[in-house]
Amino acid sequence: MKRWIALGAVLSLGLTACSDPSATSTSADSGAVTWADPTAKLDGVKLTIWAAQNSNTVPKAVVDGFQQATGATVEVVTVPDPYEQSVQTKVATGDKPDLAFWQPTASMLTAINARSNLQPLTGAPWLSTVDSALKDITGLLDDTRYAALITSPAVEGVYYNKEVFASASVTETPKSFDDMIKIARDLKAKGVTPFYEMGADRWATQWWVQVQLADAAKAGLWERINTGQAKFTDPDVVKTIATYQSLINEGLFNSDIKTAKFEDQGTALLDGKAAMVVQVNSFFGQLQAKADTASLDSKIGFFPISPGGNIGTFIPDQSNALVAFKTGDAKREAAARQLLAYWMGPGYRSFVTDRNTVSLQPAVASPAGVPKALLDVHASLPSAVGSMQALAVANPDLYINLADMIAGTMTPEQVAKATQDQFEQLAKAAGYLK
Amino acid sequence: MVTGAPGSINRRTHPLWFLVPAYGLLLVFFFLPTVFNFVYAFTDWSGFKAEINPVGFENFDQLTSDGTLFRALRITIVYAVLVAVFQNLFGFGLAVLLERDTVVNRIARTFFLIPVLMSALAVGYIFQALFQGSTLLADTTWTIVVVALIHAWKWMGLSMLIYLAGLKTIPLDVTEAAHIDGASRWTAFWKIRVPLLAPAVTFNVATALLGSMNGFDIVQATTGGGPARTTEILNIFIYRTFGQGLFAQATTMSLMLFLLVAVMAFPVIYVLRKREEVL
Structure with missing residues (x-):
């Protein structure tokens, strides 16, 4: 009997010793920081x-x-x-x-x-x-x-190949999302792949949904989602996912979208195999590793996009x-x-x-050697709106669900539901959405 | 002779408390973590806040309410069975092929053992690079078979070694007696030698099956769970969940994996052991 009590004592000692080590006493933020x-x-x-x-x-x-x-x-x-x-x-x-x-x-x-x-x-x-x-x-x-x-901070927007635009006699960058799709259809008719997406590396897929939500985000979408007043499963959010899918089905993307990777995306845009890529600053970093500033300045441009105009979506x-x-x-x-x-x-x-x-x-002053496209990205910031990552209290794996949709195993409705479920789980764990 | 139950050892050369350090280590590094695996599964431990509160079965409810856990469990079992089958087929084939102790065979055995010693991540990345550009790792139906083949390729050398050891321990007079009785080589092989390999089969099947249930590295390096999560075995799901700061949910899943391995281990080992009884 005594032995079991001792064992119990050792066990409970172990239990207390192993409680969350990061749980330092929340020293009251004494306001004044020196x-x-x-x-x-x-x-x-x-x-x-x-x-x-x-x-x-x-x-x-x-x-x-x-x-x-x-x-x-x-x-x-x-x-x-x-x-x-x-x-x-x-x-x-x-x-x-x-x-x-x-x-x-x-x-x-x-x-x-x-x-x-x-x-x-x-x-x-x-x-x-x-x-x-x-x-x-x-x-x-x-x-x-x-x-x-x-x-x-990084901005979600469209990087485009200026030479491809010029040879298809597109002289002005699009003024809205629909305008961009119109240009894309023209480009496709001329035999150019309008968009390039990386279904295998997955993470960029979410930009397509987020730029379509830019105007809604300006109007407080993420605050509403944070408080449970709006959901990923609401029709206006599902519509952006469905639009993305229908554009893929329409053939406006590279045919190897399921297996393409981040590296392929950069190569495709630089080589003019595709006209546009919806991406963030790290994509430009990849281009910088592949080409010098002078050729990037002459070849690659950037414009922010949203349904109603040219609002960028920033994602630090x-x-x-x-x-x-x-x-x-x-x-x-x-x-x-x-x-x-x-x-x-x-x-x-x-x-x-x-x-x-x-x-x-x-x-x-910014150094003289900063590429033009990066200056354009920076210039779009003051009017830009926060991304899901920037404004939502939790960051669900929207991109994985979208990649599954591209691979054909999920419908837009299922993408929205899985994302919402995970968002709620994370938000609850973080003490929101009680 | 001293008294005592038959087979018991009564030589008291060392006091029993000499065992305390060994049991202490066992307790701290094996028993306690397992206990915590149970305890934390019933809490709301997360990266978001400092306190840890008990929540009862909430984590289990949540996990079972959406299909993700069951999908991951299903994929894990399919993966483990595939690995067990492939690894044993390859290992057995190699063992039979390289059974005779010739110079060539000795060299070949060494080569087949090299992947066993390699880092699993390195193996994964090598195959990922080899298959780059092909559709082998992009098919939502067959990729899990490809990854299981890679896993089996890495570990087949070990199975080969154990089957070889099994083959070597079969006494020559048994096979000789069979030949004298008029058994062909084919019959002698399947009716005499293969049944005598039962202990090796038990070990190989059990370790391959249960080892690959805990698989992570090879899958993570080759597909990361893709395409479309068709190779997302439970450990990858756990890793993702843990990375999101949902420590309690991740612990709950690893508890489920622990239970699943236990539930599968007992019948598998029991059935395989039964086969050995005829020996």
């Missing part, structure tokens, strides 16, 4: 930044400058792909960096439990220098700022922003904030020059 001078001395302080395989070179110039100015040591650690999943798992088991690249959207800030894991960046000193149209575009969860936007990604973690070490937490202040302050000019990327601050 910001040290960006170049104040930090000798002996060691900071860690987590980055993904496609963002681990982003901080280099900033880190070098910061180390020189402050005497701190900053280590950039690459977390393997799938990045978001790996970071969430690490954080769930109690492992935290000082800073990390993170998608600054509501759904992803919720997913990392920003309220208990992240430092609020209230009153950040650099905000006054950021373009006022972009300052509050993202990085906020329930009106608290948790992420620092460092580069121009992991490489666009950083978050600072609550590590429990006040000195390192302050140093992490200081690094962000340096990054967006004295270090910003050398950062955008080093990365050859668009500047978010009117006082810092």
